[in-house]
Amino acid sequence: MEQLESLDELRQRIDQIDTELLGLISARARCAQQVARVKLSDDANAVFYRPEREAQVLRRIMALNPGPLAAEEMARLFREVMSACLALERPIQVAYLGPEGTFTQQAALKHFGDSASTQPMPSIDDVFREVEAGAVNYGVVPVENSTEGVVNHTLDTFIGSALKICGEVVLRIHHHLMVGQNTQRQKISRIYSHPQSLAQCRKWLDAHYPMAERVAVSSNAEAARLVKTEWHSAAIAGDMAARRYGLEIIAEKIEDRPDNSTRFLIISTDDVPPCGNDKTSLVVAMRNQPGALHALIEPFQRHGIDMTRLETRPSRTGVWNYVFFIDLKGHREDPVVAAALEEVQLRAAELKVLGSYPVGVL
Structure with missing residues (x-):
């Protein structure tokens, strides 16, 4: 009896907390509406979504989170609150x-x-x-x-x-194997998916459906749509596609690498101001001469800038010429990054900053 009374007390406490949450979320939404009015009074073409501001808010929430919910889970909850409040200002x-x-x-x-x-x-x-x-x-x-x-x-x-x-x-x-309601599972002879998804599930398919034809289509969602009414085929797609097309998942997480x-x-069209934890992406065309790659990388190394990605692609402007796609830590307005980019600009045939933006939070 004492246990039941304790449970009843806990439920009353949850109801009270929910009421407080409701009031606080509503207060936040009203504040968002006021923000919209202030922005519009200052500028008819005001920008309502600020990536750097949202990244700062989410990181602050994760840093302050006391638990027991994980920091990322708490940030997801705030992401939805922020999304709903932003929609009150102007839907994105x-x-x-x-x-x-x-x-x-x-x-x-x-x-x-x-x-x-x-x-x-x-x-x-x-x-x-x-x-x-x-x-x-x-x-x-x-x-x-x-x-x-x-x-x-x-x-x-x-x-x-x-x-x-x-x-x-x-x-x-996460890739799943899914079928429609008319599918005869023992007779699956064709599997649809995007080419990359087929490649990411190659070992699993070799082990479980070695004789099935693998048909590449434009997207996983298109694969799900195709199998909805077929009786001998399956699709590799994600949870959202299964829900969207009413398919049954018969094998979960079939990707070859669990960290996929x-x-x-x-x-x-907009530039993003610094938020304190940023990344910059750029594309560089170097002159076709010995030591070009070293000349490109050396300024970043000397200034202590971390390059997180370097990709090479053939240039469209000449045979056997290449351009380099680079991701690096820091914002283009950071003094150290700006100094390195200025040096690279002098050495390169062309440099184009694709953007500086917050490092992904979620």
């Missing part, structure tokens, strides 16, 4: 590589929250065009996978685009 329009149910859509929602309005695009080029035209505020595109490497089309598109990188998000990728993850970039 985000284009992503579609169709619905792709990992890119999942990355967009992870970064912007469920209150953002996401719009699927048929190709990476279309995502760039929508942002450039001002039809949406931001775009989300994949740039590299921990298993299969860089997405070359994304890197190549940046060369001819004026858009800036304003953020990044890393998504842990994909990095996505957030693109926009």
